[in-house]
Amino acid sequence: MALPVITSLADCADFSKTVEPYIPQLYAFPSNFANAITNPEALKHLYLxxxxxxxxxxxxIATFPIFFIVAEINKNYSQVDRVWSILPTIYHIHYAVWARLNGMPTQLVDNVLAFSVVWSTRLTFNYWRRGGYQVGSEDYRWKIIQDKIGSFAFVILNVLFISTAQIILLQAVTTPTYLLLLTSRLHPTLSTPDALFARSLLLLVVVEYFADQQQWNYHAAKAQYASTAKVPQGWTRAQMDRGFNTTGLWKFSRHPNFAAEQMIWVTLYAWGAWRTGSYVNWTAAGVVGYLGVFAGSTPITERISKGKYPEYEVYQRRVGKFLPLGLGWTEEAEEEGKRVGEKRGKKKQ
Known part of the structure; x- marks a missing residue:
């Protein structure tokens, strides 16, 4: 049987009952797939x-060599970045299709899938809009790391993390949906708390959209200002000269889009934890790893910004990295930023 026999909601979050017994299927999968590849009915049976x-x-695991080879041939290590906004939804589609074909209740999984499709659509559109699919456009952080650790060590990093562990992470972050799928066998209907979790996920996508849109508007205005030397309507010269956005959500958080993105997957984990009554369970590995990616990459982004923009260190002191825990960008911060900028300018002279 492809799913465990469960008698309680707590069982659904028990790794030893819901995952461990099926690990041998992974070892047998390559040979079983090879034997079934020419027979559609056999493939369907294997899937179910x-x-x-x-x-x-x-x-x-099957995608590992593809990402590794493409990255090494092109010397562009952002191949996984290109599908970052797509893979989680592929896994959610997989859960929904698998449940349907096996005759299981799908109301819970369908709600996750609905959010995931909206999330993917928004992120993919934003990635295309800013030229994310142009060769090298997302490669700067990997280039910084490569320069720091050397080419040989970077190949090892590509083998162990960039083209491999990141793919596993993108599956792991969706594993709370597996818990929802299991619990739907015992309680298939969508309760009020379930609906609140589903709507919270969509609300966080909206927050992330507005944060990204505000950033896009700012940089579009900055590009216009650099081209015409005229301050675009709705902006001030100080905002344009500063070089980074301090308006809207960015007034209270240095990375409001990152904050919303992380909260999305924390919320999905919380949904699975609430459903099973197991508030610390094995699916936490995915969300912890996801948060770890932001914890590791954001300082690199900020180091670059601090080197480019004199006032950024003031921004760091006064505005929270993710959550709005600081004072925010106030008039006082504006004046301090100007003084720091002027002092940095005099040093360069």
């Missing part, structure tokens, strides 16, 4: 009789 966590993991 393989635990969805295991088949998702098998898919992830």
């Amino acid at each position: 009789t393989t635990n969805p966590i295991i088949s998702g993991l098998a898919f992830s």
